[in-house]
Amino acid sequence: MTVQLTGKVAVVTGASRGIGKAIALAFADEGAAVVCTSRTTDTEPAKLPGTNDETVRAIEARGGRGLAVRCDVRKEEDVEELRARTMDAFGRCDILVNNAGISFPGNSLELPTKRWDLVMDVNVRGPLLTFKAFAPQMIEHGGGTVINVSSGAAKAVGAGRLSYAVSKAALDKMTVGLAAEMAPQHVSCISLGLELPVLTEGFQLVNPGANTAGWESPGIMGEAAVWLATHAPEYSGRVVSIAELRRDYTAAASGA
Numbered sequence: 508m509t510v511q512l513t514g515k516v517a518v519v520t521g522a523s524r525g526i527g528k529a530i531a532l533a534f535a536d537e538g539a540a541v542v543c544t545s546r547t548t549d550t551e552p553a554k555l556p557g558t559n560d561e562t563v564r565a566i567e568a569r570g571g572r573g574l575a576v577r578c579d580v581r582k583e584e585d586v587e588e589l590r591a592r593t594m595d596a597f598g599r600c601d602i603l604v605n606n607a608g609i610s611f612p613g614n615s616l617e618l619p620t621k622r623w624d625l626v627m628d629v630n631v632r633g634p635l636l637t638f639k640a641f642a643p644q645m646i647e648h649g650g651g652t653v654i655n656v657s658s659g660a661a662k663a664v665g666a667g668r669l670s671y672a673v674s675k676a677a678l679d680k681m682t683v684g685l686a687a688e689m690a691p692q693h694v695s696c697i698s699l700g701l702e703l704p705v706l707t708e709g710f711q712l713v714n715p716g717a718n719t720a721g722w723e724s725p726g727i728m729g730e731a732a733v734w735l736a737t738h739a740p741e742y743s744g745r746v747v748s749i750a751e752l753r754r755d756y757t758a759a760a761s762g763a
Contacts, residue, residue, distance in 0.1 A: 533729025
């Protein structure tokens with residue numbers, strides 16, 4: 508079997524659990540070295556299970572290479588430390604996945620302004636800071652790929668999480684704009700607009716009591732991210748869904 512990302516280096520934010528961990532493992536299985544980052548480490552755990560260090564240990568147990576770095580993507584100094592440690596360890600970043608995200612349920616009159624600001628800082632400011640940190644080095648190496656994990660909530664109305672929906676709509680717009688700016692430098696920017704409920708610890712936390720029988724496994728996001736990383740120019744400047752990627756994958760597999 509062809510290993511599609513041999514020699515590549517990927518940085519995945521929010522990699523301690525759920526979708527981020529699934530993407531990190533999928534990249535490692537395809538031969539990439541993976542920098543796993545979030546605020547959660549063995550020494551600074553969260554209420555939910557999973558840490559950057561655990562994800563790296565899982566990568567190494569599968570024969571891959573990984574690096575765990577604590578990073579609060581809202582903070583420029585943390586993002587700069589992430590960039591510096593990535594360069595020290597691997598000398599480059601070919602793929603950046605902005606997966607770290609946060610959401611609070613509740614209507615806007617009741618949601619404290621500081622929580623609205625936190626959602627915007629993590630979901631929009633964070634991806635901008637990591638892009639600004641890694642894109643110059645991608646340009647130096649002839650190009651790269653930025654995948655921003657978005658949501659169908661960007662187009663939904665009445666989901667009870669308006670701050671989250673607004674942040675993802677802004678992320679989509681930012682992705683499309685960055686793709687246009689970066690096209691001459693061969694840096695592909697793609698928004699993966701997840702339209703399906705995925706069975707992650709975080710999504711269960713904000714949807715207590717939900718029937719999860721029909722939810723997707725986080726592994727679907729790992730498969731989608733690998734497909735995008737290996738076909739990036741075809742999708743740059745687009746907000747793509749899992750359904751679209753499944754259609755394209757099926758067509759490619761059938762030779763259509």
